Amino acid sequence: GGIITQTPKFLIGQEGQKLTLKCQQNFNHDTMYWYRQDSGKGLRLIYYSITENDLQKGDLSEGYDASREKKSSFSLTVTSAQKNEMAVFLCASFDRGNTEVFFGKGTRLTVV
Amino acid sequence: GDSVTQTEGLVTLTEGLPVMLNCTYQTIYSNPFLFWYVQHLNESPRLLLKSFTDNKRTEHQGFHATLHKSSSSFHLQKSSAQLSDSALYYCALSDHNVLYFGSGTKLTVEP
Numbered sequence: 001g002g003i004i005t006q007t008p009k010f011l012i013g014q015e016g017q018k019l020t021l022k023c024q025q026n027f028n029h030d031t032m033y034w035y036r037q038d039s040g041k042g043l044r045l046i047y048y049s050i051t052e053n054d055l056q057k058g059d060l061s062e063g064y065d066a067s068r069e070k071k072s073s074f075s076l077t078v079t080s081a082q083k084n085e086m087a088v089f090l091c092a093s094f095d096r097g098n099t100e101v102f103f104g105k106g107t108r109l110t111v112v
Numbered sequence: 113g114d115s116v117t118q119t120e121g122l123v124t125l126t127e128g129l130p131v132m133l134n135c136t137y138q139t140i141y142s143n144p145f146l147f148w149y150v151q152h153l154n155e156s157p158r159l160l161l162k163s164f165t166d167n168k169r170t171e172h173q174g175f176h177a178t179l180h181k182s183s184s185s186f187h188l189q190k191s192s193a194q195l196s197d198s199a200l201y202y203c204a205l206s207d208h209n210v211l212y213f214g215s216g217t218k219l220t221v222e223p
Contacts, residue, residue: 031209033210033211035213040121040215040216041215042118042202042213042214042215042216043157043202043213043216044213045210045211045212048209048210050209058210090156090157092211094211099145099162099164099206099208100159100162101147101149101159101211103156103157103158104156105155105156106156
């Protein structure tokens with residue numbers, strides 16, 4: 001079986017700082033996603049990528065950039081961290097053959 | 113655009129009682145995939161069950177759901193709740209590229 005690894009697990013940043021979250025998958029899946037999880041708001045799509053070097057904006061893309069330089073990796077950048085921003089960012093990849101999405105364990109962001 | 117609605121944010125049940133979590137969706141896609149994902153505390157979401165066949169019951173780990181395209185619904189049910197079912201449950205819709213999630217229902221099962 002495969003695994004999705006997100007780093008770091010916890011990220012503390014300062015207001016206005018540019019922060020990068022990383023995700024690696026060894027499933028060899030083409031499509032990868034970044035979701036933001038907030039209590040009571042579900043999982044909201046920030047960016048997704050259907051292949052290497054492809055980027056598609058989700059509903060929550062403002063304030064974020066993404067990069068897919070290799071098939072196995074998908075990074076997310078918070079361009080300017082907002083004070084009191086707390087959320088969990090989940091990376092995922094899509095097994096098209098079985099129509100199933102697999103998630104990483106998440107990066108918990110706190111901005112002070 | 114595509115969207116998923118879960119009307120209950122919090123559901124609290126006594127062990128042994130039946131579970132029903134509501135899910136309705138909107139999509140322009142004629143053959144959507146519907147999913148239920150479960151997320152236990154301090155874990156990542158994982159697939160519970162999925163369906164793309166109209167009016168066919170799908171089951172897994174004691175839970176079941178039936179996709180009804182006529183009412184755009186995919187409600188999750190279980191005949192008897194267990195303490196270990198306490199978790200966050202997400203209904204999701206796929207247009208075959210993107211998975212759209214509902215806001216989630218937190219299920220708490222009490223003794």
